[in-house]
Amino acid sequence: MTRRTTTPSAARLGLRENAGQFALLVAVNALVGGMVGQQQTTLPLLATQEFGLDGYAFIFTYIAAFGVTKAAANYVAGTLSDRIGRKRVLLAGWLFALPVPLLIIWAPNWGWIILANVLLGINQGLAWSTTVTMKVDLVGPKQRGLAMGFNEAAGYGAVAVTSLAAGWLADQFGLRPAPFLLGVAYTILALALVLFFVRETRGHANLEAQAHANQAADLTSAQVFGLTTWRDPSLSSASQVGLVNNLNFGLSWGVFPLLFASRGLEIAQIGILIALYPAVWGAGQLLTGWLSDRWGRKRLITTGMLTQAVGMAVIALSGEFLGWAFGAILLGAGTAMVYPALLAVVGDVAHPAWRGRAIGIYRVWRDLGYAFGALVGGLIASTLGLTFAVWGAAALSLVSAIAAIVRLRETNPR
Template sequence: MPSAASARYPQGIAQNSQQFALQTAQVFFVGLLLGMERTVLPTMREDFGLSSHAFLFLASFVVSFGLVKGILNFVAGDLSDRVGRKRVLFWGWLAGIPIPLLIFFAPNWWWIIAANVFLGVNQAFTWTMTVTSQIDLAGSRQRGLAVGINEAMGYIAVGLAGLGTGYLAVLYGPRWTILGFALLVIALALLALIWVRDTLPWAQAEHQEQNGSLPLHPDSARTQLESRWQSFVRVSFRDHTYRALCQGGVANKVADTLVWVMLPVYFRFHGEGIVQIGWITGSYAMVWGLCQFWTGHLADRVGRKVPILSGFFLLTLGLVGIALVHHFAAWMLAAAVMGLGMALLYPNLIAAMADVAPAAVRGKTLGIYRYWRDTGYAIGGLLLGGAAQWADAALPTIWLTAGVTAVSAIWIALAVEETHPISNRQGAG
């Protein structure tokens, strides 16, 4: 029989359609703010006197972003279990305000690096909160669908912003484009936030339904719940399922770093203009985004493992295609294959983590996963930037990334059992 709390805060996307839609709008704004840099910033290196072969220094803006976002994902997840999801989301939008101002007034590349520190704060607090909130609202039966919708809308926005700012930068210049675009997005997000409710009560109700009277709040359950450090060590290193999923998150962000930093330089070297680069990288992001509407739901029906492994295979295949072909249309196709691979693996890695994370510490556990996943930007920036600097070319980084994603898939295949409870029950039957 449902508890009073679960009756007051019922789970399900249909039952919470208004709040779910508001969170979907929030993640769309989050994706727009991230996507505005994808096409424009790597091509601005000439404005700051960066050599076309200064690969490691060029990648530094993604390194700063990844380090900050990774650490604050962990902080945001734990903080949201204590003070609520909405408050952290609000703080994230405030952190976004300096980004366009720093880029607009930047006299050198160090200002771009500083702007991406704030972008890391913004993305850690906002995107982490939207996906956690939508998981809270959806419940266990629609968890994959909820994550799929969240990531779909976010990455559709990334793709649209990357393509749109490419065109706008040609008309108005990159600095004015980023300034106007970002301030408009942040203003709309803060306005929409007025109607958003905090979803922590839904997580509390789910926890009480599963565990009776055991309190959810970490401060009132010290004897039942781990410390932050104990949780971090267990999720990161001791539990073989968590560990394998975390490294999978790192690997897919290494691939995304390649798209963000190295591929625009690679395509520019082959004579493509900023609009053409926007179409190639935008097709990757938009296919990734659009396909997540069904890949998350697919995993609710067939389990997480097969979509995750299929996604890594397609991602690796697309990377190999990028390296082997030398034509705009072929690059578009290969980028779309990469996007389809991301759509299969990306939402289902986090859904698998949510499957095995107790409701009482879901925010913290997902925060630790997102710490490792988004630290993959910093790892990717250093790894790929260093490799390109050593080889004095961007092409070897594409092959290196393909190797990373292939090894990651093998690790998950060997270490992870199916995590989806419905699939497990069907298998047992």
């Protein structure tokens, strides 16, 4: 049976030509990010203060569970979006989000928190990967970096705003249930937007495919996996850098709240520090996505990883609020340089016929970084202390930057 490749007669590529649907998908991705932000400040504190957990490796299991399931869901999202369409996968992702905040609110033990994060990982993998693919479909090759800048700025800006809001709610009303009512509202709103207003975008991908000749279109999933994981220098470099980048985020998610709390900061202050990282990350991508279309992808990616290494070192060396804030700003700036450029690299190289799978596989490796960050951070923190875990992330960021300098090719079609 041959898959249909018809293109809607009204389909046009470009950000301006698809402004309404593009803006709607930006809003949906902001809600995806908000689902992570509701728990960033609160869950490590919930583990120690309400559940009495004291082993870092065990506490961070919820981040590892999130990262592994999100990575697997990314692969499923890429495969299904190429086969059955983008909108159905996006809707399924939000259905998995429904129980997440309720499980956390009612959790009698830590196992419920881990289950909630398994479902959250599925939600993030299906929903975030699909909004990325849909935006790339809509804008075409000329504004790919800018499109990814908008997408990631919305998602991680929402992580920051929701982290800050959840920290304030926890400080005013307690760790449960107030912060997680945000997730209930986000899920209901997202389901309504996707069900009634988001439109399918595979027709736009088919339109671009008619003029796309840089790769063969009839690749198997195994071939796409090989290209994205090791065979293609640019795709595999993107996967490697993405993994280390999210290792930093996963480690910060678990380590930073406990590190700051151990030095006497209040929950509201911790919320501000936790929000700074994704706030700078989110806002900065509006600029860096645009710059990657003009300056190229490689210089932003390598400079961004070096900046993250410095940011981690500053946090490890500091012992007070202002130093930690400066380190978080550096981390956010470095991540802003990297994130949209990496997605643009995958969009540059991948043929529209297997773009969804390539994005999904790249995001498999990238989001396994959450799990590695949680496991590595937990083990180092348990044996050597929280500060040494931060130093470990700084060293890995430096190694990642050097590897990208050596292996990553410039992929900007300009």
